[in-house]
Every structure is written in C-alpha cells, then in structure tokens.
Amino acid sequence: MSVVTAERTAPEQTRAAREVYRDVLVKLVAEDDRYVCLDSDTGLFTAASWGGGARRYLNLGIAEQNLMGVAAGLARSGRIPFVNTMATFAATRALEAVKLDIAYNDLPVRIVATHGGLSAGHLGSTHHALEDLALMRLLPHMTVLVPADGPATESMVRAAAELPGPVYLRLGRGATPDLDAREPVRIGVAQPLRRGADVTLIATGPHPVLAAAEAADELAGDGIDAAVLNMHTVKPLDREAIVTAATRTRGIVTVEEHWAAGGLGSAVAEVVAELGVACPVRRVAVADRFAAGTGGHRHLLARNGISAAAVAVQARRLPA
Numbered sequence: 001m002s003v004v005t006a007e008r009t010a011p012e013q014t015r016a017a018r019e020v021y022r023d024v025l026v027k028l029v030a031e032d033d034r035y036v037c038l039d040s041d042t043g044l045f046t047a048a049s050w051g052g053g054a055r056r057y058l059n060l061g062i063a064e065q066n067l068m069g070v071a072a073g074l075a076r077s078g079r080i081p082f083v084n085t086m087a088t089f090a091a092t093r094a095l096e097a098v099k100l101d102i103a104y105n106d107l108p109v110r111i112v113a114t115h116g117g118l119s120a121g122h123l124g125s126t127h128h129a130l131e132d133l134a135l136m137r138l139l140p141h142m143t144v145l146v147p148a149d150g151p152a153t154e155s156m157v158r159a160a161a162e163l164p165g166p167v168y169l170r171l172g173r174g175a176t177p178d179l180d181a182r183e184p185v186r187i188g189v190a191q192p193l194r195r196g197a198d199v200t201l202i203a204t205g206p207h208p209v210l211a212a213a214e215a216a217d218e219l220a221g222d223g224i225d226a227a228v229l230n231m232h233t234v235k236p237l238d239r240e241a242i243v244t245a246a247t248r249t250r251g252i253v254t255v256e257e258h259w260a261a262g263g264l265g266s267a268v269a270e271v272v273a274e275l276g277v278a279c280p281v282r283r284v285a286v287a288d289r290f291a292a293g294t295g296g297h298r299h300l301l302a303r304n305g306i307s308a309a310a311v312a313v314q315a316r317r318l319p320a
Contacts, residue, residue, distance in 0.1 A: 016175045017153040017206070018044060018114045024157045025082055025112075029053035035161070036074055040067050040085040042114065064089045068097035068109070075107035080161065086120065087113035087129030087170055095135060102166045103139040110160055110167045116146070117205060117257030118291060119173035121300040125290045129170075133204075134262025136168040137235040143167045144235040145187065148209040149178045152232060155185045163187070174297060176206035179213075179230070188233050190241040196227030199315045200245035203255035204231045204264045207301055208284075212255050214308035219315055226315060234264055242271045246279035251318030253282045255311055257301065260285035282314040 022044050029035045030053040039045055039059040050057050060067050064085050071081040083090075090098070090113040102109045113132060120127035136144045143163055147153040153171065160167045183191055190202070193209070194216050203212040209230050216226040227249065229241055245252050252272070254265035265283030272279050286304045293300075301307065 014175050014178055015150050016173065017147060017150055017171045018173065020150040020153045021112060021157055021169075021171060022048060024154050026050060026053065028158075028161060029056050034078070034080045036079045036081045038067055038071055038074075038081050038083045040064055040083075040089070042084050042086070044084060044114070064094035065097045068094045068111075069101050071109045072097070072101035072105065072107055075102075075109050076105070080108050080110070082110045082112055084112050084114070086127065087116040087132045088120075088127055090168070091129060091132035091135045098136075098166075099139055103141050106141045106165045108163070108165060110169060112169045112171065114171045115173045116170040117172065117207075118286075118300040118304065119297050121291075121295050121297050124294045125292055128291055130257075130259045130286050130291065131262070132168075132170060133234050133256070133258050133264065134266070137267065138262075139166075141165040142235060143187070144170070144233070146170045146204045146232055146234060147185070148204075148206045148230050148232055149176060151178055152181075152185045156187065156232070159185075159187050170205070172206055172297075177210065179209065181230070185232060188236045188238060190238040191230040191232060192227070193230055194226065194228040196225040196249070198225040198249060199318055200227045200229060200249045200252045201255060201311060201315065202229045202231050202242070202245065202252060202264070202268055204234060205257045207297075208255035208257055208306060211284075211306060211308045211311050212253075215311035215315065218308060218312045222316070224315060231264060231268075234267060237267050237271065239271050242268055243275060246272045246275055246277050250320070251280045251282070251315075253284060253311055253314045253318070255284045255306070257306055258285055260288065280318055282317065284310050284314055
C-alpha cells in the first residue's frame, strides 16, 4: 500500500476545518497553475484573497452534477481541480457524475465535502450526510479522507493535492478542538492516539475521535485499558492496524458520524471477518433511521448516540 506522509503544523488557534482548507487551497492555487478551485456557491470563498490565482477560482453555482463534469474535463486537460460543495450533495445528487466522469476515468479531482455528518443539523434531514463514506469508499480508485482537526486538515489537503486519482475529503462545519497527537498524519496509516491492551476504539471524524478519547479516559477508571486509533483514512484502510487490534485486544468498538451500514464500522468488520479470528466488532453510529428534526451539531450527535458514554457502554459489553 502506498503511503503519503503529511507533516502537521500547529495553527495559532482552533478553527473550523473548512476554513483551514480554504486558506491552504488559496495558497496552492496562487503557487501552482495546475490547481483550480470549482465552487458551488458555498460562500466559503467570498472573502478569499486569491492574488495571482484569481482566474482559477470558478463559481459554477448550485449545480453539483455539472460541477463534477466540469472538474472531470479540467482534470483530463492536465489541471487538478478542487471541487467544493456540501457532503450530502456530493455523495447523492452528484453521485452518477462522480462515479462515471471522475472515478471511472481515475481522474485527479479532489472533492472537498463540507457539512459532513450531522454538522448541518440546523438545516434539517435534507442536509445531513450520513451515507457519504459508504458510497465513496465503494468507488474504485477513490481515496476517502476524514481529518479530525484543523492541523490534520492542512496536512491532508497538501498531501492529497499530489495523490494520483480522485479524492473525497470530508469536513465538518464548525470548529472542533485540536487533538493531542504525537505522531504525524499519514494517508493510509491509522494515527494512534492512545495505547491499550484490552480493547481498541477506532474512530473517524472530529467528534467521534473526541468521543473515543473521552471514553478511553472513562474506561481507565474501570480498569479497562483502551487503545484509541484515529482512522482518518477510510480508504485505503489501514488493514494492518485493524489486524493488530483484532489479534492483540479482546474486541473493537468503531465510532463514526454516519449510518451504521457501510461506513467505518462495516469496513473494519469486513477486515476482521476475512481474518477469521474471534474478535467482536461493535459499532457506535447513527441507527437505521433518518435523524429527524433540526438543531445544533452537538445536540444531534447526543440525540443519535454518538457520545463518549455510548462508546464506553459498547466497550464494557465486549467479552472478557
């Protein structure tokens, strides 16, 4: 498996990952005329100072399928497009174009999907993105990335810019705390946040990773030694890290801001099943229902069972 190393640089203060991405992309576009920014009227780049890259920022409006088609054409012409839209529209409304125009042709289009998971909760169920990781990881050639904080976002944007083939980068909406991580983010390699010998908590995305870390602290009080892995790369999945967890600890709990079917938990369970070892995998994810109603991000996460308490409960239920 090819691995790309992305060095972390600490920001001056915690910011929303999408804002970190915006600032990095503006620099990339100004420095290298291969890069093009295609926007879908998100408003994210309204105040951006593009400098010499201004001609390579194109706002194509709210027409996501067209957005993907234009990106594919530019990629065929030697450009490296970054496409900006909300996750739910990238993964569902534009899926046919992503599949046939981009993934089928193995083109270097970077789909940057903001408002992932429940982070657009104030807009209701139509704007929740709880299926995108499942859909994108199924597509051949697609790399699927979910940075867990601002520094990782900067690292992964810069590393992903040079990857071959298409990339799906899932970001949230608001600011989240930076992780206390001692090891750098490397695409395709799980980031260990905590060592542990009893159970392994594998999470993807800012709030699930924070929930896993908090659950590990809670479990330590019960004498349960929990390892925590930040699985920021959903595809290509770090199979080696999963095999180690399945063979050296007595069970795995996955945590994600996604429906239980098809996402990180399913991907981990597939690896464990193929391995053929007796390792239970429990999934903390949104249940098989639409997350009805509107509300703040944290409110909807708690309402749908994505919390440190839920992770701890599942870890305690693993067989001794």
